[in-house]
Amino acid sequence: MRKVINFNAGPAMLPEEVLLKAQAEMLDWNNTGMSIMELGHRGPEFQEMALKSEADLRELMQIPKNYQVFFVAGGATTQFAMVPLNLFGDKMNADYVNTGIWSKKAIDEASRYGTVNVVAHTQQRHHLAYIPEVKDWLLNPDAAYVHYTPNETIDGIEFPWVPDTGDVPLVADMTSSILSKPIDVSQYGIIYAGAQKNIGQAGITIAIVREDLIQDPLPRTPTLYCYKTYAEHHSFYNTPPTYSWYIAALVLEWLKQQGGVEAIYKRNKRKSAKIYEVLDKHKDFYLTRIDPEFRSLMNAMFYLHDEKLTPLFLEQASLAGLENLRGHRVSGGLRASIYNAMPDEGVDRLVEFMLDFVKRHG
Amino acid sequence: MRKVINFNAGPAMLPEEVLLKAQAEMLDWNNTGMSIMELGHRGPEFQEMALKSEADLRELMQIPKNYQVFFVAGGATTQFAMVPLNLFGDKMNADYVNTGIWSKKAIDEASRYGTVNVVAHTQQRHHLAYIPEVKDWLLNPDAAYVHYTPNETIDGIEFPWVPDTGDVPLVADMTSSILSKPIDVSQYGIIYAGAQKNIGQAGITIAIVREDLIQDPLPRTPTLYCYKTYAEHHSFYNTPPTYSWYIAALVLEWLKQQGGVEAIYKRNKRKSAKIYEVLDKHKDFYLTRIDPEFRSLMNAMFYLHDEKLTPLFLEQASLAGLENLRGHRVSGGLRASIYNAMPDEGVDRLVEFMLDFVKRHG
Secondary structure: OOEEOOOOOOOOOOOOOHHHHHOOOOOOOOOOOOHHEEEEEEEEEEHHHHHHHHHHHHHHOOOOOOEEEEEEEEHHHHHHHHHHHHHOOOOOEEEEEOEEEEHHHHHHHOOOOOOEEEEEEEEEOOOEOOOOOOOHHHOOOOOOEEEEOEEEEOOOOOOOOOOOOOOEEEEEEEOOOOOOOOOOHHOOOEEEEEEEOOOOOOOOEEEEEEEEOOOOOOOOOOOHHHHHHHHHHHHOOOOHHHHHHHHHHHHHHHHHHHOHHHHHHHHHHHHHHHHHHHHHOOOOOOOOOOOHHHEEEOEEEEEEOOOHHHHHHHHHHHHEEEOOOEEEOOOOEEEEOOOOOOOOOHHHHHHHHHHHHHHHHH | EEEEEEEEOOOOOOOHHHHHHHHHHHOOOOOOOOOOOOOOOOHHHHHHHHHHHHHHHHHOOOOOOOOOEEEOOOOHHHHHHHHHHHHHHOOOOOEEEEEEHHHHHHHHHHHHEEEEEEEEEEEEEEEEEEEEHHHHOOOOOOOOOEEOOOOEOOOEEEEEOOOOOOOOOOOEOOOOOOOOOOOHHHHOOOOOEEEOOOOOOEEEEEEEHHHHHHOOOOOOHHHHOOOOHHHHOOOOOOOHHHHHHHHHHHHHHHHHHOOOHHHHHHHHHHHHHHHHHHHHOOOOOEOOEEEEEHHHOOOOEEEEOOHHHHHHHHHHHHHOEEEEEOOOOOOOOOEEEEEOOOOHHHHHHHHHHHHHHHHOOO
């Protein structure tokens, strides 16, 4: 295990095996005598890698045949625009659920192109945040789609269920939850995810789009913002971010070696439970602001009752090799992001530190 | 020197020193105990790297203070849209020079947003392509800008001079020529370049934009397609492609170590002269279609008079470790892309092979 454990929310820790493989083949990929960075994206070697990565993703997520998989340069922010530009159609409106900072960013971007109805948002009971049930959402049956963020990285709040939106396509920003637990892709119209949490490194975003939603975009949509472009050119309209794609391919391969999504889900539940257990056991010292039912599997957010101790916590954690536990600049507090690549041992070291910190300062 | 010499047009060869450095620090960058892929883009370590890369670029290109430098996720195709979306303003038209396939792509994209006037295109004399002088261009003094492609990768044709467009801003797609020779940035309104030829790996594009051109874009322009977004957030509106940025930073550092742009220009002239000399000496065997004055410094395009021999040329070159000499699928023929990262030794090996091939088949 590496000495430094990186709890960053994204760009985030990658599996050590992936980094070692990328390192080993940096100057000679697949016996080409070249780095994969130096290879043409239309050559047979790169094409084979790309096809395999899509096949692996399809296998891991059991993606039905009537969904296409697109590899888009840039982060999930591209999809904040692409979803409305491609799906608004004649309706020119959509429903959005606001459960945190990333939802809000998606809402702001969609508002540039048409009408956004915020149909639900995070609520509070007993000082804890929760997400209201779908029956209480103000859904518009004529909406072009319903957009939500299954896991909010900054707030540490996660949907424990998938909203049923009937015939209105459900669009999910799964940047921080994709591949962390089994899902039924057929419940969604579009799933998208920036790579830098559970798929790989920053610079590439995966969009899984149901074929009937690949339609004519709004006028003047840039070519690279049209799903049709990706469908017609199999994500090769122009040079894709080849190395980011390659790292994603390595991570998907690694995930298969771990036993796939079911196996990683078990590990993820175990990992997050360890942290939340400490928080629950030491409620007088650690503070959480999320209803237990909605706690994130990937981002454990917490605070110290005595906020003056937060800098000391971070300083001592860093000395113990536990890095990047500071909460987002907007939320403050502390956050342990424990994506798929985080091993049990990393969480164990954090838990040990947290218990010790209580002993010394509680 | 590496055994395989990669003449690919892009993604292209990278300096061996850059790959070795990236390899060495893959799991521990800058004593962080983490890969730079795993680091937060807003952390001080990454920010420092980003600032240094911009400073290096500014130094190498002597970029004046009234120009901003943006790092954009994706390839130069993003700029085919961003330039018209941000510069059309009330004029809604621009002048474009069509000198080849990449010019044409920029023209097609700009045509989605307004009126494109093609003011000049490549012409032929004595079976050789040349670019007409600016005095013969049908320039519109009311155009929002004039766009051109100083070097056409696929066609192997390069402007030996910079067009004077008076008060109308000049926009240049320098993807395949940036940093290959000294230029005067102040002659341009915007210079942009995808990284995968002379800057680094695919997935990031650099745009150098004169400050007065950072203006309100057309309505409904996606946030990530507004130059203003990059200006206001210093290219950190969302997670940038961090590893592509890092590789670019290493390449810029390497270029400084080589003596900067003047030094690399000397090397580039020497390299291309070696190839063109063989072509001129063996005109009965090798065929060129570009007027010598307009020959590309970066992409030497040539054909065999006996086209039946082309597959054999490629096969034997490959056996000699000279890879990716096939011309673009649109142009056919042969092409040696010899960007900054191509060492003299690589060209020497190609020249030796070309001479030998004439001996054996001429």
